[in-house]
Amino acid sequence: MRIGIPKEVKNNENRVAMTPAGVVNLALYGHEVFIETEAGLGSGFTDEDYKAAGAQIVNTAEEAWAQEMIMKVKEPVSSEYGYFREGMILFTYLHLAPEPELTKAMLDSKVVGIAYETVQLPNNTLPLLTPMSEVxxxxxxxxxxxxxxxxxxGGGILLGGIPGVSRGKVTIVGGGVAGTNAAKVAVGMGASVTILDLNPDRLRQLDDLFGGDVQTLISNPFHIAESVKEADLVVGAVLIPGAKAPKLVTEEMIKSMKPGSVVVDIAIDQGGIFETSDRITTHDNPTYVKHDVVHYAVANMPGAVPRTSTIGLTNVTVPYAVQIANKGYEKAILENEALKKGVNTLKGYVTYKAVADDQGIEY
Ligand code: NAD
Known part of the structure; x- marks a missing residue:
């Protein structure tokens, strides 16, 4: 199969959908990769690196988009809709639910849209989202x-403290993939760490994982209020799949924090868990202060570390791309339930229920 990799065009998006390692992987099975010139530069991969791996460099986005399967990172923007054509396979983050125009463009041109974010394993995990939550x-x-x-x-606190001086306190609300990774770094820095989760089994797993290094607490308004009040840093890492994030940390709780404390609302992409995180911030201007508490609410945090994020993302996407390329999309989705769940548009129809429901269109 011929696979096209256009350069990402969204503002501040430095990731790319394919690494030289991915090119080598696909080439092993006889597939050809056409990558737009300089598409990898933001992630530290040069055209020479791709050529050495066996890819062909193309000068325009048009040439990359002309291939049989297109792999991207972000959903296409309107200037890219003109490249859509019947039967083209588009494998990328799509986030169609809030994007009726993109959905319509894909349906009108009968694009086969396979969304990274809805590929789902039998245990309900989302393997193509996990690395970005880890980051x-x-x-x-x-x-x-x-x-x-x-x-x-900030308040001038060193999280790890020093001998004779108290350690900083980190409270993490939500002990899933993002919360656990936040805790790993906080424990590594020597902070005093508390993790709250609604799921007691998850707390048991965290207790086994971290031993005495973290305090686990069942998530309820009382425990959240207590541990937010004491914290120097609160991380919001809750996810209720498919739903808006619940506002678990109230404005009153934020007011109870020490001046100069910090909150990082990872769940801002789902609306955020802090009542006071009422806006999305950007890497250019990532924080604002409310009630003397510094708020960080960037919705595309992995964009700040494109090298790590690109490698992390392609580690998990390329094996699926190999399956699609080897078998053709029809056989690949029939034989792989997880990949089948990724299909959002097919032959002019929406094939993912939540997207159809959100947009009130036929499923
Ligand atoms: P996850 O499903 O692995 O973990 C979510 C956890 O929240 C689960 O353990 C669940 O039990 C817990 N939870 C649910 N309700 C709760 C409650 N009331 N109190 C406490 N815990 C509760 O999800 P994840 O992959 O860790 O993602 C977390 C969030 O981070 C998501 O909103 C995701 O979209 C977001 N995210 C944001 C960025 C960014 O750049 N801002 C990047 C990646 C992921």
Whole structure:
């Protein structure tokens, strides 16, 4: 199969959908990769790196989009809709539910749309989302530590403390993929860490994983209020699949925090868990202060570390791409239930219920 990799065009998006390692993987099975010139530069991969791996460099987006399967990172923007054509396989993050125009463009041109974010394993996990939650989780503590520094508007706290001085306190609400990774970094820094989750079994797993290094607490308004009040850094890492994030940390709880404390709302992409995270921030201007608490609410945190994120993402996407390329999409989705769940548009129809329901269109 001929696979096209266009350069990402969204603002500040430095990831790319294929690494040289991915090219080698696909080439092993006789597939050809056509990558738009400089598509990998933001992630530290040059045209020479891709050529050495066996890819062909094309000069225009049009040439990349002309191939049989297109792999991207972000959903297409309107300037890219003109490249759609019947039968083209588009394998990328699509996030169609809030994008009726993109959905219509894909249906009108009968694109086969396979969304990274809805590929789902039998245990309900989302393997093509996990690495980005790992990145955002690890970053959240790192970023929180930075904004606790006086020069960045924080209270001047070193999370790990030093002998003779108290350690900083980190409260993590939501102990899933992102929350666990936030905790790993916080424990590594020597902070005093509390994780709250609604699921007692998850708390048991965390207790086994971290031993005495973290305090686990069942998530309820009382425990959240207590541990937010004490914390120097609060990380919001809750997910209720398919739903808006619940506002678990109230404005009153934020007011109870010490001046110069920091909150990092990873779940801002789902609306955020802090009543006071009422806006999405950007990498250019990532924080605002409310009730003397520094708020960080960037919705595409992995974009700040494109090298790690690109490699992490392609580690998990390329094996699915190999299946699609080897078998053709029809056989590949018939033989792989997880991949089948990724199909959002097919032959002019929406084939993912939540997207159809959200947009009130035929399923
Ligand atoms: P996950 O499903 O692995 O974990 C979510 C956890 O939240 C689960 O353990 C669940 O039991 C827990 N939870 C649910 N309700 C709760 C409650 N009331 N109190 C406490 N815990 C509760 O999800 P994840 O992959 O870790 O993702 C977390 C969030 O991070 C999602 O909103 C995801 O979209 C977001 N995310 C954001 C970025 C970004 O750049 N901002 C990047 C990646 C992921």
């Amino acid at each position: 955002a989780g690890k970053m959240s503590t790192q970023i929180g530590a930075q904004f606790l520094e006086k020069i960045h508007g």
